[in-house]
Amino acid sequence: METSIREVARRAGVSVGTVSNVLNRPSRVAATTRARVLAAIDDLGFVRNESARQLRVGRSQTLGLIVPDTRNPFFTDVARGVEDAAAGVGLGVLLCNSAASPGRERRALDLLEQQRVRGLLITPVGLRHDHLARLQGRGMGVVLLDRRAPHHDRCSVRVDHEMGGDIAVSHLIGLGHKRFAYASGPLDGDACQGRHRGALRALDRAGLPPESLINLVQPELSVSSGRNVAATLLRLDPRPTALFCGNDLMAVGALHALLRAGVRVPDDIAIVGYDDVELADAAAIPLTTVRQPRQQLGHVATELVIEEAGEAPGHRHRHVPLAPELITRDSA
Amino acid sequence: METSIREVARRAGVSVGTVSNVLNRPSRVAATTRARVLAAIDDLGFVRNESARQLRVGRSQTLGLIVPDTRNPFFTDVARGVEDAAAGVGLGVLLCNSAASPGRERRALDLLEQQRVRGLLITPVGLRHDHLARLQGRGMGVVLLDRRAPHHDRCSVRVDHEMGGDIAVSHLIGLGHKRFAYASGPLDGDACQGRHRGALRALDRAGLPPESLINLVQPELSVSSGRNVAATLLRLDPRPTALFCGNDLMAVGALHALLRAGVRVPDDIAIVGYDDVELADAAAIPLTTVRQPRQQLGHVATELVIEEAGEAPGHRHRHVPLAPELITRDSA
DNA sequence: CAAAGATCATGAATCGATTCAAGCTAGGCT
DNA sequence: AGCCTAGCTTGAATCGATTCATGATCTTTG
Numbered sequence: 081m082e083t084s085i086r087e088v089a090r091r092a093g094v095s096v097g098t099v100s101n102v103l104n105r106p107s108r109v110a111a112t113t114r115a116r117v118l119a120a121i122d123d124l125g126f127v128r129n130e131s132a133r134q135l136r137v138g139r140s141q142t143l144g145l146i147v148p149d150t151r152n153p154f155f156t157d158v159a160r161g162v163e164d165a166a167a168g169v170g171l172g173v174l175l176c177n178s179a180a181s182p183g184r185e186r187r188a189l190d191l192l193e194q195q196r197v198r199g200l201l202i203t204p205v206g207l208r209h210d211h212l213a214r215l216q217g218r219g220m221g222v223v224l225l226d227r228r229a230p231h232h233d234r235c236s237v238r239v240d241h242e243m244g245g246d247i248a249v250s251h252l253i254g255l256g257h258k259r260f261a262y263a264s265g266p267l268d269g270d271a272c273q274g275r276h277r278g279a280l281r282a283l284d285r286a287g288l289p290p291e292s293l294i295n296l297v298q299p300e301l302s303v304s305s306g307r308n309v310a311a312t313l314l315r316l317d318p319r320p321t322a323l324f325c326g327n328d329l330m331a332v333g334a335l336h337a338l339l340r341a342g343v344r345v346p347d348d349i350a351i352v353g354y355d356d357v358e359l360a361d362a363a364a365i366p367l368t369t370v371r372q373p374r375q376q377l378g379h380v381a382t383e384l385v386i387e388e389a390g391e392a393p394g395h396r397h398r399h400v401p402l403a404p405e406l407i408t409r410d411s412a
Numbered sequence: 413m414e415t416s417i418r419e420v421a422r423r424a425g426v427s428v429g430t431v432s433n434v435l436n437r438p439s440r441v442a443a444t445t446r447a448r449v450l451a452a453i454d455d456l457g458f459v460r461n462e463s464a465r466q467l468r469v470g471r472s473q474t475l476g477l478i479v480p481d482t483r484n485p486f487f488t489d490v491a492r493g494v495e496d497a498a499a500g501v502g503l504g505v506l507l508c509n510s511a512a513s514p515g516r517e518r519r520a521l522d523l524l525e526q527q528r529v530r531g532l533l534i535t536p537v538g539l540r541h542d543h544l545a546r547l548q549g550r551g552m553g554v555v556l557l558d559r560r561a562p563h564h565d566r567c568s569v570r571v572d573h574e575m576g577g578d579i580a581v582s583h584l585i586g587l588g589h590k591r592f593a594y595a596s597g598p599l600d601g602d603a604c605q606g607r608h609r610g611a612l613r614a615l616d617r618a619g620l621p622p623e624s625l626i627n628l629v630q631p632e633l634s635v636s637s638g639r640n641v642a643a644t645l646l647r648l649d650p651r652p653t654a655l656f657c658g659n660d661l662m663a664v665g666a667l668h669a670l671l672r673a674g675v676r677v678p679d680d681i682a683i684v685g686y687d688d689v690e691l692a693d694a695a696a697i698p699l700t701t702v703r704q705p706r707q708q709l710g711h712v713a714t715e716l717v718i719e720e721a722g723e724a725p726g727h728r729h730r731h732v733p734l735a736p737e738l739i740t741r742d743s744a
Numbered sequence: 745c746a747a748a749g750a751t752c753a754t755g756a757a758t759c760g761a762t763t764c765a766a767g768c769t770a771g772g773c774t
Numbered sequence: 775a776g777c778c779t780a781g782c783t784t785g786a787a788t789c790g791a792t793t794c795a796t797g798a799t800c801t802t803t804g
Contacts, residue, residue, distance in 0.1 A: 131462075135463040135467055140463070150488050195463075339696060362665065
């Protein structure tokens with residue numbers, strides 16, 4: 081049927097055990113024998129059957145990664161970090177897209193479980209926590225991405241949203257602004273609220289009252305929401321002189337709408353975005369924004385999951401917060 | 413060790429064959445037995461070992477997808493199309509990133525081959541064609557993405573670049589323009605040259621001479637290249653009144669630089685981009701652009717690879733070109 | 745020179761799910 | 775009663791790589 085280790089052995093005139101040793105512990109095989117086996121492998125075009133190997137050794141050489149949106153640059157960068165870190169220790173990555181649907185998430189999880197992946201990196205969208213606990217019970221490492229584990233029963237890695245809000249508003253304060261607006265997205269996740277708390281913290285530290293920041297909550301983090309924010313801003317009196325946005329899409333929407341209305345940026349209104357997407361640098365006025373260490377997030381999470389899945393004795397679950405960074409361009 | 417089909421069988425008081433039947437051909441098992449087995453599966457938290465299954469049946473339930481850049485929205489959308497189409501027929505997708513490096517591509521390929529994936533979808537970056545032919549010889553389906561197979565020995569799916577250039581320039585001609593510029597990217601792939609040919613075809617059909625289109629070749633398809641194009645354009649006399657760009661990044665760079673120089677868009681200069689990235693709609697003047705059917709590309713490619721990998725008798729290799737679409741916004 | 749190591753090679757047993765020829769049972773038919 | 779069929783169930787054989795106790799050969803050493 082398929083060219084197996086057995087035929088390689090026959091062709092090289094050795095036993096299957098020797099062929100296996102050439103593949104896995106080459107140093108235990110005499111040089112001449114090894115050469116003969118390698119030649120046979122080449123002649124026959126033999127490729128090791130990973131299923132058989134996995135069946136025997138009991139676990140796979142892969143990690144599973146489930147993200148809620150493969151098209152979101154945030155997660156593609158995280159995935160990149162995971163891939164690099166995994167490749168560094170000889171592991172592959174099975175990338176699944178839950179598309180923010182609990183049904184697809186569930187199916188992806190089943191798939192990964194059937195494949196016996198060593199560890200799971202996931203941004204859960206509709207998952208009962210006892211389900212994840214069950215997986216951990218079977219020795220599969222589990223790390224939460226961009227979420228914080230509710231108790232200390234699991235590792236998690238997340239960017240520190242509060243710090244992000246803090247550095248953005250601190251920057252604006254440093255430029256001399258006194259009246260601020262915050263364009264928030266939906267309040268369901270912790271991201272927008274955390275940034276809000278950080279913004280207030282920065283004001284407090286500078287001795288400014290909380291009322292100096294107007295909170296404009298929008299139903300979504302989109303360009304058109306940004307345009308709406310601009311419209312609202314134009315009607316305010318006194319008008320804020322600094323705008324901090326929940327993400328770059330909103331910031332760019334607001335920026336372009338303000339420019340069209342004749343507002344000068346950053347002179348009349350300064351703007352800070354969030355995420356540092358490609359868009360930010362391409363805006364009419366290149367956008368000052370907060371960059372999240374996305375690739376690093378994937379990297380750190382991968383190290384944690386490998387530590388947890390391995391038999392590393394002293395593993396303690398922990399939450400790792402990562403620090404975002406201000407990217408200063410022209411808009412503030 | 414691991415809860416296997418054997419323990420499920422013991423617990424339900426049936427044979428392993430029956431458990432396997434419940435899993436794979438439920439209709440062959442009496443309803444009461446089936447219920448008993450399912451209960452046992454549930455009690456024990458049994459999850460089928462995919463490696464063992466694969467080893468036995470000889471082939472996996474997955475397709476392999478190798479793209480040169482996981483962060484490029486083009487490929488994330490293609491991947492989305494592949495995932496959806498594959499999920500529709502019960503297949504999983506192993507997504508690999510070659511990062512445009514032949515070494516990584518090679519390693520990804522080995523991984524997929526070891527996993528015995530049923531088919532391979534790939535945008536090759538440094539692959540000898542006989543290598544792919546070898547895979548096909550083993551019964552693995554192979555389909556080229558966004559590339560054209562040089563001979564008729566393989567299936568391929570690609571967006572028709574020539575048509576894209578044609579519809580973009582035809583649109584500009586329809587608006588009454590007579591003097592054009594084409595901002596091309598590097599000429600290594602076929603994409604930018606194809607679009608150029610399409611542009612010339614449109615001119616020819618409208619009875620305009622080829623000299624009415626100035627070709628500005630740039631070293632990369634980036635925002636800053638777009639700014640350079642704008643600078644060049646401003647020095648030209650007579651100045652073209654219509655600009656067609658190799659992609660949206662360039663178009664946006666040019667657009668914003670022109671606006672800043674006081675040029676009115678689309679009145680003084682009309683602009684058409686290419687790709688319809690998120691950016692296009694977010695530009696200061698929302699960008700008219702050419703959208704490639706990216707998800708559909710993945711979908712069609714998946715159907716082809718499944719057809720080729722299955723024992724469908726009448727499979728003929730073919731090249732499928734897909735038609736791009738003009739998205740009209742404000743810039744032209 | 746004999747004994748003790750050191751170095752390699754061997755091949756049967758094993759992992760867990762699937763398959764399929766063979767066996768069993770209940771019910772229908774003559 | 776005897777025979778047949780349809781419907782279920784059984785369990786040994788199988789897929790291919792790994793493992794490890796065992797054996798074979800060669801080297802070193804007292």
